[in-house]
Amino acid sequence: MSEHGEESVSGSDSDFDPSELTDKELQEAFSQGKLKPGLNVVLEGKKKPFNNVAGLRQSLEDLKKDLPWLERLDVTAAPVSQAEGQNGETVQNMQNSNINAEDDFQREMCFYRQAQAAVLFALPRLHQMKVATKRPDDYFAEMAKTDQQMQKVRHKLQVKQSAMEKSEKAKQLRALRKYGKKVQTEVLQKRQKEKSAVMTQIKKYQKGLSDKLDFLEGDQPQKKKDGSAAKKKDGSAAQNKRGPNAKRRFKDQKFGFGGKKKGLKRNTKESYNDVSTFRASVAHAKGPRKAGKKGAKNTNKRPGKNVRQKMKNKSR
Known part of the structure; x- marks a missing residue:
């Protein structure tokens, strides 16, 4: 048990972090002797200011190089006295101390006027040095991408x-x-x-x-309510109203008007009871026979088979 107790005490000492303790806990730790020298650092004097102007100027002097202005193109100028606002109104020059940094319009106008003052100072100086400030009309800038790369892009777009x-x-x-x-x-x-x-x-x-x-009768021409045949697109209904054509009329005149042909000779009830035209001598063949009919002598009668065979044998 003692060994485990010592391990727990040593573990607590190793995990001890004074920075996470409050003032009361620090006092208790100091009374128990847990605080060791070197943990607390006493600051002597005030902190040095961050805006070290002299140091910054010294660094600037160290970085400066003796180059002509055309290589540096640095311009230091105050904002112009007047500038046009968004709606065309004239904005008077304001001191930097009077500009409210939280006002977006005043801040942007200050930047604009200062850039305008730099341009008004630099352009005449460049013209004196005979430096072109405008791009010529026939100027062709070199492409950042090669012709091969542009061909690949064009091919990809076509695909x-x-x-x-x-x-x-x-x-x-x-x-x-x-x-x-x-x-x-x-x-x-x-x-x-x-x-x-x-x-x-x-x-x-x-x-x-x-x-x-x-x-x-689905394929037959539909009839209207008045019973007349519906007109077709080819004008067949109109042709039916005019009547049959000349060819049809000629055939009707020559052969009749058609109609039923089958069963015309069949008896009906009326024809069966009508015996006015009945002749027994004609019906039963009891009358006088005519030449060429049954019973008349026919001289052109063909001989029989046996007779024809005998006649053939004789001719041999």
């Missing part, structure tokens, strides 16, 4: 533009394909609906629930 064009074309094709599928689906759905409707009508007709067959 990007072609990729965008391909993407737009692909979008248009997808849109057209989607529209075509939509139209095709609508047409198929319409056909399916018509087919299902026709099948429903057929089932009703087969079961005897309906006696109308109007659903089979």
